[in-house]
Amino acid sequence: MTVTALRGKPASVRISSAPSIGTMVVMVLFVVLFAVAVALQPSLLTRTQIALTIQASLPLIFLAAGQTIVMLTGGIDISIGGIMVVANVLCSTWLGGPSGSAMWHLPLILLIGIAFGAFNGCVIVFAKIEPFIATLATWAIYDGIALILLPNPGGGTPSGLTSWAESTGGIVPMPILVLVGLLLVWWYARSTGLVKRIYAIGSDPDRARLSGVQVDRVKLAAYAISGGLAAIAGIYVAFTTGTGDPTIGDGYILLSVEAAVIGGVSLSGGYGGVGLAVMGALILTFIDDIAAALLLAPWVSIAVTAGLLLTVVGIRAHFERRERI
């Protein structure tokens, strides 16, 4: 134990390091795919189109951001699909419908998401069950709660908020503002002690513990943040679609991991960031856009996404060899 602690690189090095080969691969990929998408569909560069693209990927972006925070600690969060649908369903049933007469419930929904995330953290920290299994079980629980609250798609969200979330006009369209807001929050959060500790326990838990980081508390916080971001994703989907649907979460679970990993976030913890995960999520969206623009058969984009995942991660594994075994 102590031997590995002594051999590990200092946690702080990785945060401020220059872009590694893995990161550069993502950036090149992002630019190339964006260029291809624009070349195929020049209208993609208009403000409205950019806003629409971002709007379509925002739920995944939020989920991938939460997944990144958890992956930085070396964990994984399967339950975000469940937390997302609970928030989504609550939005459609709890805010007073299209009139929005009970809007004050909105912060409560966010708090519920954070509480559910914190519960994940408790199970992982106190019952010492691996994150994969623990969040798999809580995912079933949260999904079940959502199904009880709203067995079939339906309900309604405040129409004012729907038009707010859907508006793609204006000087700076709404989805762009939301994305910029998320990135600004992350830019600020990076310098906070909590996020530094999250990186520290991800790169070397023993070293972090020895240098006084309360590993359990930090982990718990990471899962709570992930729960909160999943709730935001669910709320955002409820606003853009105007209704609630207890089945939307399942597809996002592994997709969020894929987005984070394509963005270069390490599954073993300590490496990556929300900015990279956002890029990963947008890359996944571009692939679908390009496939749609070229009128390709549906199987092509599935195959390309899978192939890309293998290529990007394979290249990274080849160059970095961070894990020898």
Next chain:
Amino acid sequence: MAPQVETQVRPTQAERFREELWRWIASVDQVVVGAFALAGLLFVIATIKAPYFAGWANIRNLLVFASFLGFAALAEALVVLAGGIDLSVPWVMAFGGIQLAQFHAQGWPAIPSMVVVVLLGLVIGAINGVFATVLRVSPLIATLAVGGLVEAYLVKIGTLQSAGNTVPSEAVHLARGVVGPLPISALIWLGTAIVVSLVLTRTVLGRRMYAVGTNPRAARLSGIRVGRIRFFTYVISGGCCAFAGILLSGYILTAYLGDASDYLFGAVAAVALGGAALLGGQGSYWGAVAGCCTLTVLTGLLPVLGLSAGSLKIGYGIVILVGVYMARSLHKIRRRRRVQEELAQ
């Protein structure tokens, strides 16, 4: 404490038998017993609510369902034991059924086409293995992406709809047929479970799998080819999943993409319920068998207790949490006792 036998007096046959039996009882894994107890508890609850639950017809049905999950969990158990994870399970299972239906439509005879499908499953497993071991992609991502490639293939051959996907009657017989009172699929499952547990406990290969999962670095230093052992588990996993897919398609009389989507996390949950640690090196196949029984009985509870789909899911989650916690605690107690015994000697 096993009774000590005097060296001078030769033990009688009965004494020797009793000693063997005692030793065997002492060696039974409490984790596995606990996992089976959980399944038994759920079964008793169901029977109290609805006596027909303990009827043979129902038990036979449960056994059939458990055997589908059983093969998926077998796949997962071996991979997890050696320190990996396989998320391609549902796609390879769907592949097993759809490819079989495809061969059937092209007029292939049933038995060879089933063999070919299982062989193709092994090939998919080998692709998983190449990425996860040779190219060192993290197993979670490698198997997820290979699952995506399989999905792309299935979408391409365009059998999304179940209509028209008929499977050969031999596959139906395999999944629904009975030998005497027992369903064929459950018998195959039982046979496989016995073989696998013997391989895991009595052969060099099995011990190496544990070694690789427990501490890959130590295993490598003691001359075990870690990558090769892991590669082997992925290959077997692919074949098992394809076979599970054949059984499933035989049971539902058709095959479509997504018919096995519940098995993605179901297999992992069954393995964890049986006491396997996802980091590898821990657990036995009998534990996974118990986990399959638990999850199958739980699903069977839905109509008995008149639960909604939502409350069943909540129950599912709670049982996984409680079961896995119990298995971990039992494992800890067992290990502590072993250490104490070794210290006492």
